[in-house]
Amino acid sequence: MTAHNGRVELALEENGLITIRDTARREPAGIADTARLEAEGGDIVIGVDEPDLVPSAVLDDLSRAREWLAPVYGERVGTAIDELAGGPRLRTVTVEAECGPLAAPLVRLAFGRWMHRWWQAPGRRELPALDVPLLEIELGALAWHLQPCFGGVTEAAELLRPHVRVLGDLVRSARENAVGAAGETAAEVLYDALRSAVDSVDDAAPGFADLEHLIEEIDAQESRIRAEASQGHEVIAALLGSEALTAMAADALPPLGSTRYLGEPAPAAPPATVAAGDDTADWLQLDPRVLDARENNVTWSVTARGSEWELRARVPAAVTLHPPDAPRIWVRAYAPDHPLPLPVAVWALDYRDGFFEGITRLTTLATPHTLTIDVYTESQVCPPRLGDERRNLPDERFAIDRRLIGRVADAVVHPNATTGLSYKRPFLAELAAYAAVVGRY
Numbered sequence: 001m002t003a004h005n006g007r008v009e010l011a012l013e014e015n016g017l018i019t020i021r022d023t024a025r026r027e028p029a030g031i032a033d034t035a036r037l038e039a040e041g042g043d044i045v046i047g048v049d050e051p052d053l054v055p056s057a058v059l060d061d062l063s064r065a066r067e068w069l070a071p072v073y074g075e076r077v078g079t080a081i082d083e084l085a086g087g088p089r090l091r092t093v094t095v096e097a098e099c100g101p102l103a104a105p106l107v108r109l110a111f112g113r114w115m116h117r118w119w120q121a122p123g124r125r126e127l128p129a130l131d132v133p134l135l136e137i138e139l140g141a142l143a144w145h146l147q148p149c150f151g152g153v154t155e156a157a158e159l160l161r162p163h164v165r166v167l168g169d170l171v172r173s174a175r176e177n178a179v180g181a182a183g184e185t186a187a188e189v190l191y192d193a194l195r196s197a198v199d200s201v202d203d204a205a206p207g208f209a210d211l212e213h214l215i216e217e218i219d220a221q222e223s224r225i226r227a228e229a230s231q232g233h234e235v236i237a238a239l240l241g242s243e244a245l246t247a248m249a250a251d252a253l254p255p256l257g258s259t260r261y262l263g264e265p266a267p268a269a270p271p272a273t274v275a276a277g278d279d280t281a282d283w284l285q286l287d288p289r290v291l292d293a294r295e296n297n298v299t300w301s302v303t304a305r306g307s308e309w310e311l312r313a314r315v316p317a318a319v320t321l322h323p324p325d326a327p328r329i330w331v332r333a334y335a336p337d338h339p340l341p342l343p344v345a346v347w348a349l350d351y352r353d354g355f356f357e358g359i360t361r362l363t364t365l366a367t368p369h370t371l372t373i374d375v376y377t378e379s380q381v382c383p384p385r386l387g388d389e390r391r392n393l394p395d396e397r398f399a400i401d402r403r404l405i406g407r408v409a410d411a412v413v414h415p416n417a418t419t420g421l422s423y424k425r426p427f428l429a430e431l432a433a434y435a436a437v438v439g440r441y
Contacts, residue, residue, distance in 0.1 A: 004099040004107065006054045008077060012084050012090045018042075018062060020081075022054040031284060032400050035114035037106070040151040041065030044072075046110040048403065050213035051423050054097045055107060068148040072106060074098035074298065102146060104422055109142040111423040115430075116406075118400050120283060120293035127408070129320060132289065133163045135429035137170070137193045138197040140405065144196035151201035161198040165207040167197055168214050175218070186428055191218065211265040274309060276301040279392055281387060282313065283400075285376035287327055291356070292316040295394065300333075300373050302362060311345055313373055314357040326351040331358070334386055340358055341386065348377075408433045 007228060011019045025047060028034045035046040041064030045056040055072065059065045070078035079093045083336075119130040140159030140254040147153060160167070164393050171194050174187035198211050209409040276297040291297060300313045313331045329351075346362035356375075387392070411426035411434045 001079060004052065004054055004097075004103040007094060008054050008073070009092060010077070010080055010084055010093050013089070013433060016060075016086065018059040018076070018081060020054075020059075022050075022055040022056065022097075025050055025053050025056065030396065032118055032194075035110035036398055037110050037113065037149070039065070039068065044110065044149070045107065046107055046114075048111065048114055051107055053216045054099060055103065055110070062149070067151075068102060068146075071100040071102040071148060074100050074102070105142050105145050108423045109139060109427075112139045112142065112427055114406065115427070117288055118283070118403055120400075121399075127405055128433045130289065131432045132320075133166060133428045134170075135427055135434060136160070137163050137167060138189055138427055138429070140195065140200075141189065141193040141196040142408055144200055156196055156211055157200040157202070160193065161201050161205055164201060164205050164211060167194060168210045171214060171218075185425075186431075189428060194218075230424065240432070266416065271429065272304050273302060274304050275303040275371070277371065277373075279373040281375045282390075282393060282399060282439045285380050285382055285384070287306060287377045287380060289318050290321060290327060290329070291375075292318055292399075298373050299392065300371065302371070309362040311360050311362040311371075312357070313349060313375070314355055314361045315349070315375060316376060317351060319354075323351060326356075327377050327379075329356040330376055330378065330381070331360075332376070332384060333362070334374065334384065336370050336387060343374075344371075350360055355395045367386060372432055 007023045009019075009021050009023050011021075013019065028047060032049055037044045037046075040058075041061035042057055042059035045058075047053065047056075050158045059066075061082075062081065065080070069081060076099050078098050086093055092207040115130075116132070116135055116139065119127070138190055140156045140163075143150060143159055144153060144156035147156075150156075156217055165192070171190045173181070173186075174190050177183075185233065192216060194211060196207075198215060201208060203209075203212075247288050277300055279298040279300070280295050281291055281293075281297055283293070298313060298315045300311065303310045303312065310334060313333075315329070317326065329345060329349040331349060332343040332346075334341070335344050345360050345362050347358055349356035372384075372386055372390065374386075376382075376384075408430055411430045431438055
């Protein structure tokens with residue numbers, strides 16, 4: 001079976017939704033096993049462990065989705081969906097999909113979006129920091145090529161606009177310094193992003209005029225870079241500079257959720273401390289790269305203040321977080337032995353000197369040492385996992401890290417795995433991450 005071709009099941013649901021699913025696709029085990037894109041008229045879903053299969057989709061507005069159905073899934077699928085929508089409810093048909101020219105860049109964009117969401121470094125063992133601007137620049141160029149899926153250039157503009165100033169410098173550096181196959185690919189990708197930005201970003205954006213002038217300069221010269229071969233990591237190190245490639249080393253993973261009880265050795269705790277402990281933030285409930293992502297990153301303490309108790313929580317911010325961009329972090333505290341699974345306290349943490357921290361009053365509990373602390377950002381909040389379910393968190397994070405680390409390791413072996421817009425070709429940010437790993441030693 002050719003990549004992104006296969007037999008798909010089309011179903012018209014009772015609620016009017018139309019679903020597209022490769023018959024060979026397995027059900028995902030968790031949220032982090034899929035990459036989702038919000039397209040015109042529906043959502044497109046890629047299985048990160050099965051990216052060669054036909055993308056899945058859920059269509060809620062067929063009239064808006066028609067523009068990209070055939071370019072993604074092929075004419076047969078597009079025709080079959082039209083017939084399905086015009087027939088009786090609750091029908092299912094199976095069709096051979098011969099995916100069109102938008103399928104491969106769509107899968108690549110979804111895969112890049114997945115990395116953008118789940119690459120939580122710094123703070124994780126082995127995995128270096130992600131060069132977020134570099135990844136967003138490449139994703140913006142992909143979104144520009146996928147305009148039918150997004151109804152125009154808005155998606156591309158949102159990704160590229162924050163990086164207009166740096167994009168010109170990256171293109172110039174690539175053309176002047178990059179050598180070898182990986183360097184040539186980097187120059188092409190960045191030049192593609194340059195043209196995408198000029199076409200999609202508002203011309204009032206700071207630095208836009210410089211991009212227009214740069215395109216004029218490049219168009220007057222040869223469009224491709226010819227240079228001597230070089231090792232992939234040396235090319236990217238020269239291209240991006242050592243500061244952008246600095247890796248953040250993390251400590252080995254300690255046990256999850258250790259707790260100190262009153263009377264046990266805790267020399268750092270003040271005399272008024274009733275209980276103290278630590279917990280691990282759930283990545284599913286946090287924006288990426290906001291908190292230091294190591295285990296046991298949330299510390300808490302209960303302090304007696306006369307007849308009242310105060311509950312304090314503290315969690316380190318990611319070292320790459322810029323204070324003006326710090327989101328509001330919220331905390332829910334649960335007492336596992338409480339008869340109802342409801343939080344005993346909910347409060348917000350403020351950013352201060354590299355930490356999010358805050359205090360709230362706590363209703364007197366019989367056993368405060370059993371608290372579970374759950375942190376989240378409002379955009380990602382979901383029901384907390386408590387008790388035994390919480391012990392699965394390290395395994396889930398480990399599985400995500402292994403996927404990312406595996407791609408970083410493959411980046412130097414196959415810096416140009418394909419010549420097209422395949423998910424297999426390393427993103428420039430992955431090549432930069434590899435260079436950061438090499439630079440440690």
